[in-house]
Amino acid sequence: MASFNVAAFLFFLGLLFGASFAQLTEDFYDQTCPRLPNIVRREVKRAIESDIRAGAKLIRLHFHDCFVQGCDGSVLLVDAPGIESELNGLGNLGIQGLEIVAAIKAAVERECPGVVSCADILAQASKDSVDVQGGPSWRVLYGRRDSRTANKTGADELPSPFETLEPLKKKFEALGLNSTDLVALSGAHTFGRSRCRFFNGRFSNFSGSGQPDPTLDPTYRQELERACTNEDTRVNFDPTTPDTFDKNYYTNLQANRGLLTSDQSLFSEAGADTVDTVNLLASREGTFLRFFRRSMIKMGNIRPLTGNQGEIRTNCSRLNDLGAQPGHDVM
Structure with missing residues (x-):
């Protein structure tokens, strides 16, 4: 009886937590699209060669996808009948890189039509964006499969560059990410740019x-x-x-040279548990890379659609039954 109860309990936990996670595997495309990693990496390198900001654009899209209704490609959907795009949400204003995703998707479709989801392409492209520029x-x-819905309201509530530590921690915790994940994932700001409107209030x-x-160094x-x-x-x-993808993001925080309020708050709020993590990740390159890798894998497993859920979009910006109708690109 005890073993039956344990088995029943584990089954229940599987329904709650494991149904989607367990179905994500390294070998998912081994038979249907074995060259997927090579194709995506080639296209990411090509994008970075023509636009040094391409990697930062791709990883931001992956973050903003996973933080709104899970890693399901919903951030890529443009306005359409029945779709109010997440790109219109406050947290996505000015987000870029849709044309890069479209180019990667087109290359994948040429070799493996109708097989690879846009959500999986974002996950792979983010990894390549990091390691091509020196990261892990x-x-x-x-x-993952692609959502047939978007959530503009959720995009309004994305972590903000103006937020201090406690609101940021609550948003991460709501997705199963702890304060260590917050500090590690914020390290993606070791490359990329931000518009002055997001920090000139400092x-x-x-x-x-x-x-x-x-908390902003006067000379900086x-x-x-x-x-x-x-x-x-x-800037x-x-x-x-x-x-370059390196630990200098954290040494900058130690010198009060974090660009955004949300960056510097990780180090400058007295008594915060994040301070020790910043110091740890600033101490050794390998430590930062190890923590970042672990948190990226964890983030990439937030509530994916699997099995028969959603669809595999042919055009990442449109539901399949809407075809390739033109939508707005965010540049």
Whole structure:
């Protein structure tokens, strides 16, 4: 009887947690699209060669996909009948890279038509974006399917560059990600750019204080003010090695040179458990890469659609029954 109860309990847990996770496997496409990793990596390298920001664009799309109703490709859907695009959500305003995903998807479709989901392409492209630019590699798990719905309201609630630590932690915790994951995944800001509108409020009258943000290094603030000729100017997240995936994001935080409020809050909020994690990841390159890899795999397994759920989109921006009708691209 005891063994039966244990078995029943494990089955119940499987229904709650394991049904989707267990179906994601490394060998999902071994028979149907064996060259998938090579195709995606080739296209990601090509994109980065023509646009050094391509990798950061792709990984941001993957993050924003997984944080709204799970890793299901919903972030890629444009406005259409019955679809209010997540791209219109406050957290996605200005997000870029749809044309890169479209090029990768087209290359995959030429070899393996109707087989590989856009959600899986985002997961693979994010990994390649990182290791092509000096970061860690990992084995991507596959088997995600693409959502037939979008959630613009969810995109309105994405983690914000203006948020302090506690709201950020709550948003991560709601998805099963802890404060260590928050610090590790924020390390993606070791490459890429941000528009000045997302941090120029730190220059003066910060939070109505009449003064600059005290957690922003004064010399760095002056450099940023000179660089921000208008609010849409883009500035490197990492002023030291802006296009290399390394631990300098964390050493920048230690020097009060985190670009966004959400970045610097990981280190500058007194007594926060994230401070020790920042110090740990700043101490050794290998430590950061190991933690980042682990948290990326964990994030990539947030509520995927599997089995017969959703669909395998032919056009990542459109549901299959809407075909290739033109939608808006976000540039």
